[in-house]
Amino acid sequence: MKKYKSLAAQEARLAFWMLLPAVVIVASVILFPVIANFWISFKSIGLGDLRPPVAILRERVVQTPKKPGDELVVTYQIRNSSRDRDLSDVVVTVRIPKGASIADLDDMWTVEGKRTLKSTFDRWEGGLSRTFELRFITESEYFTRDVDPRSPTSAEIESASKNALLSSPFTLDNFRKVVQARHFSRSLIFSFVYPFLGALISILMGIMAALLLNRTFRGQSFLRGLFLFPYISPIIAATFVWVFFLDPFSGTVNALLLDTGVIDAPIPFLNAWTIDISLFGMKVPFPLARAMVIFFDAWRYFPFAFLFILSRLQAIPEDLYEAADVDGAGYFKKFRHITLPQISSVLGTIFLLRFIWTFNKFDDVFLLTGGSAGTKTLPVEVYDNAFGRGDIGAGAATAVLLFLMLSIFMALYFKLLKEVDDE
Amino acid sequence: MNDRAISGLGMTVALVLGVFYTILSEFIWFLAVSLLGKTNAFPPLLPMVVAGVLVGLSNGYCKVRIRGEKRQILFSVGAGLIIALIWLLLYGFKASLTVKDVFGALITFPIIKLLSRNAMKDIPLSRTTKGHVELMVVKILRAFGLFFFTLIVVFPFYFMLATSLKSRAEYLMDPANLSVNLLQYPSKLFGGYIEVLFRFGFVRFIMNSAIVAALTVVITLIPSILGAYAVTRLRFRGRDLLSRLILLIYMFPAIVLVIPLYSVFTQAGLRDTRLGLLIIYAAMTIPVALYMLRSYFLTLPADLEEAGLIDGLSRLGVIIRITIPLAMPAIAAIGLYVFMIAWNEFLFAYMFLDTPEIFTLARGMVMLDDQEVPRQLLMAGAVIITVPIMVLFIRFQKHLVGGLTAGGVKG
Numbered sequence: 001m002k003k004y005k006s007l008a009a010q011e012a013r014l015a016f017w018m019l020l021p022a023v024v025i026v027a028s029v030i031l032f033p034v035i036a037n038f039w040i041s042f043k044s045i046g047l048g049d050l051r052p053p054v055a056i057l058r059e060r061v062v063q064t065p066k067k068p069g070d071e072l073v074v075t076y077q078i079r080n081s082s083r084d085r086d087l088s089d090v091v092v093t094v095r096i097p098k099g100a101s102i103a104d105l106d107d108m109w110t111v112e113g114k115r116t117l118k119s120t121f122d123r124w125e126g127g128l129s130r131t132f133e134l135r136f137i138t139e140s141e142y143f144t145r146d147v148d149p150r151s152p153t154s155a156e157i158e159s160a161s162k163n164a165l166l167s168s169p170f171t172l173d174n175f176r177k178v179v180q181a182r183h184f185s186r187s188l189i190f191s192f193v194y195p196f197l198g199a200l201i202s203i204l205m206g207i208m209a210a211l212l213l214n215r216t217f218r219g220q221s222f223l224r225g226l227f228l229f230p231y232i233s234p235i236i237a238a239t240f241v242w243v244f245f246l247d248p249f250s251g252t253v254n255a256l257l258l259d260t261g262v263i264d265a266p267i268p269f270l271n272a273w274t275i276d277i278s279l280f281g282m283k284v285p286f287p288l289a290r291a292m293v294i295f296f297d298a299w300r301y302f303p304f305a306f307l308f309i310l311s312r313l314q315a316i317p318e319d320l321y322e323a324a325d326v327d328g329a330g331y332f333k334k335f336r337h338i339t340l341p342q343i344s345s346v347l348g349t350i351f352l353l354r355f356i357w358t359f360n361k362f363d364d365v366f367l368l369t370g371g372s373a374g375t376k377t378l379p380v381e382v383y384d385n386a387f388g389r390g391d392i393g394a395g396a397a398t399a400v401l402l403f404l405m406l407s408i409f410m411a412l413y414f415k416l417l418k419e420v421d422d423e
Numbered sequence: 424m425n426d427r428a429i430s431g432l433g434m435t436v437a438l439v440l441g442v443f444y445t446i447l448s449e450f451i452w453f454l455a456v457s458l459l460g461k462t463n464a465f466p467p468l469l470p471m472v473v474a475g476v477l478v479g480l481s482n483g484y485c486k487v488r489i490r491g492e493k494r495q496i497l498f499s500v501g502a503g504l505i506i507a508l509i510w511l512l513l514y515g516f517k518a519s520l521t522v523k524d525v526f527g528a529l530i531t532f533p534i535i536k537l538l539s540r541n542a543m544k545d546i547p548l549s550r551t552t553k554g555h556v557e558l559m560v561v562k563i564l565r566a567f568g569l570f571f572f573t574l575i576v577v578f579p580f581y582f583m584l585a586t587s588l589k590s591r592a593e594y595l596m597d598p599a600n601l602s603v604n605l606l607q608y609p610s611k612l613f614g615g616y617i618e619v620l621f622r623f624g625f626v627r628f629i630m631n632s633a634i635v636a637a638l639t640v641v642i643t644l645i646p647s648i649l650g651a652y653a654v655t656r657l658r659f660r661g662r663d664l665l666s667r668l669i670l671l672i673y674m675f676p677a678i679v680l681v682i683p684l685y686s687v688f689t690q691a692g693l694r695d696t697r698l699g700l701l702i703i704y705a706a707m708t709i710p711v712a713l714y715m716l717r718s719y720f721l722t723l724p725a726d727l728e729e730a731g732l733i734d735g736l737s738r739l740g741v742i743i744r745i746t747i748p749l750a751m752p753a754i755a756a757i758g759l760y761v762f763m764i765a766w767n768e769f770l771f772a773y774m775f776l777d778t779p780e781i782f783t784l785a786r787g788m789v790m791l792d793d794q795e796v797p798r799q800l801l802m803a804g805a806v807i808i809t810v811p812i813m814v815l816f817i818r819f820q821k822h823l824v825g826g827l828t829a830g831g832v833k834g
Contacts, residue, residue: 011657011658011659012660018649018652019654021645021646022647022649026672026709028706029705034680036683036687040686050685050686205572209572212568212572223573224824225817227576232812232813234805235769236769236788237806237808240802240805241579241582244798244801250595250798252458252582256457330554331557357674360678382679387774395682
């Protein structure tokens with residue numbers, strides 16, 4: 001018994017070591033940042049605060065000695081690179097040049113060794129700039145030495161500063177700012193509409209494409225590969241192509257529609273908030289840019305649904321259809337009563353997965369419209385806050401909101417996955 | 424019942440199919456001619472319907488009166504040519520006829536005839552039932568669906584390729600025209616590529632992308648293989664929980680990671696380095712790779728490995744000598760998948776890289792997105808970033824398709 005136990009312990013220890021590299025990488029680059037994001041969301045931090053403030057020293061010679069006995073006068077300007085953040089432990093070191101001696105010494109300086117002067121400040125306020133002067137009396141030896149005329153005393157400075165990420169106080173300001181921003185509710189609503197409709201349309205297209213290719217005919221595997229192109233192509237190439245062929249002035253789609261007289265004026269597909277469509281004589285505003293972003297999503301990700309549905313379709317036993325044939329069921333009846341129930345469980349999973357991924361997606365909307373014309377989603381909002389406005393704290397707060405909403409969907413997904421498992 | 428007679432319903436089916444195939448084919452022809460040459464006016468509906476009715480009628484006649492596959496095909500081509508002449512007479516009165524129109528009609532109508540004859544193969548015209556009408560609807564939907572999907576998939580990529588070969592003056596003159604004049608000097612035809620590759624430094628970006636993606640594959644696969652082996656073959660507490668956690672992490676949004684990683688990497692000096700990017704890519708792909716490998720390892724029999732252990736191999740020896748060779752197809756597919764993810768990645772490359780010497784292709788593309796830079800160059804860049812992925816995908820399609828489906832849902 002004891003032997004078995006130690007064997008199990010041995011196995012567990014081995015598992016630990018084998019899992020360690022993966023766990024360390026993922027924990028430090030994914031889990032830690034998520035936690036850090038929560039932390040930052042409670043701090044008032046801007047993009048500029050990421051670079052720590054430093055003390056800057058400028059040494060200037062005010063009076064150059066001409067002959068032995070003359071005075072060498074040097075000023076030292078010390079300032080804080082940050083306007084609002086304090087420095088601590090500022091230490092200035094000045095070396096007395098050979099052949100010169102100090103004329104008179106303030107008590108802010110302490111002499112160390114033969115030729116070193118030191119001055120220490122515990123705290124140096126943000127934006128503070130002060131100038132000090134030192135006077136040296138030269139002897140003839142001074143003129144025989146090779147002294148740097150710009151910096152005869154080779155002054156140096158050191159300073160320390162607190163990390164803004166760690167030191168600044170906790171606050172709820174970021175969340176207040178984000179939620180009270182003017183168009184927050186609008187982008188929040190679109191953040192849900194976009195993945196919902198995008199996932200829905202991409203799944204409908206996926207079903208259609210899968211039904212088309214769920215037969216053996218010449219060119220079937222070629223078409224299957226072709227249908228996957230939107231999904232595997234790099235996002236930056238796909239979005240640029242869309243932006244260009246939808247361009248109102250030099251885009252192919254507009255040119256084609258204009259030439260054939262379908263439209264009278266070019267349509268700015270990706271920049272138009274709404275466009276009036278006449279329906280039975282009534283003008284109905286249609287949210288064009290938002291629709292285009294959703295269509296793009298459906299176009300790019302239908303192959304994902306298509307692949308899953310196709311592999312599921314191919315797993316449906318043939319005799320189900322044969323039995324239906326005997327009963328004289330038509331194509332649509334067979335689809336409704338055999339195909340649809342067989343793929344419904346995979347449809348639910350795909351929908352949730354696509355919804356979650358599209359909800360998280362930043363690249364697509366950012367590259368297509370940059371979030372203009374009502375297409376802003378939460379991920380783009382995160383970017384705009386953090387890097388557009390330079391408010392890291394507000395960006396992190398937006399990301400926290402996004403993450404909290406996402407965790408609801410993830411819980412749903414895992415519940416669904418469990419149900420599928422139990423079946 | 425006579426096999427050589429046509430019922431009313433059968434006639435309707437023949438006519439509807441005829442009209443549908445005529446309209447669809449004429450539309451495809453119109454699109455092809457417009458995109459590859461001068462924009463044509465779309466043919467008016469009435470002549471098309473008339474021609475479609477003729478197609479349907481002759482199809483009905485062909486089906487009941489003409490025996491033998493070869494003779495039917497011959498008849499269809501002949502009838503197509505006759506309808507083409509009628510079409511030109513009817514349509515030519517209104518529009519000024521060009522050589523292209525004549526040519527087009529003579530090509531399209533025989534094709535329409537052949538296609539619609541083919542579509543009518545399993546529909547008997549004498550004893551047509553409701554089921555056959557449904558079959559007709561399905562065929563129409565199929566044909567339309569194939570056209571629709573092929574169009575939306577092919578058009579953007581063709582647009583990309585064609586635009587990359589056209590100068591600014593050329594595409595501004597007629598944006599609807601996507602034909603490429605292949606009879607130019609290659610240096611002019613591929614001028615966009617030459618400029619992007621050499622003047623904008625894309626040669627370097629290709630190298631950078633390839634290096635980063637290839638190293639990501641290595642850094643991802645080693646921990647993933649070890650981890651997947653541990654999760655599937657070793658017993659320890661929390662094993663199932665860990666498997667679930669891996670899948671959970673797979674769904675974490677990248678945008679939530681950007682701000683903290685940006686902050687920490689800036690302070691640690693890892694921003695704007697290839698190493699920093701590599702670490703992020705590896706961390707992003709390890710959960711997927713581990714999960715997919717785990718699924719695959721579960722299908723491998725453990726007997727061989729146990730035999731190896733009994734024969735005195737160490738665990739590491741078992742993994743290197745037995746598990747990895749057995750799982751090689753899956754490892755190769757997952758490696759390719761990881762390569763594609765790293766190659767395509769935009770967000771972190773965009774946020775983290777500032778120095779052009781270390782730009783990846785995705786980051787370099789942003790540089791071209793400028794009013795001053797001709798669109799030709801941007802599209803040439805798009806082709807350059809897309810083609811390697813397409814080639815890899817087509818070459819290894821069979822393995823990859825399985826991998827892609829294993830990535831999201833189990834099994």
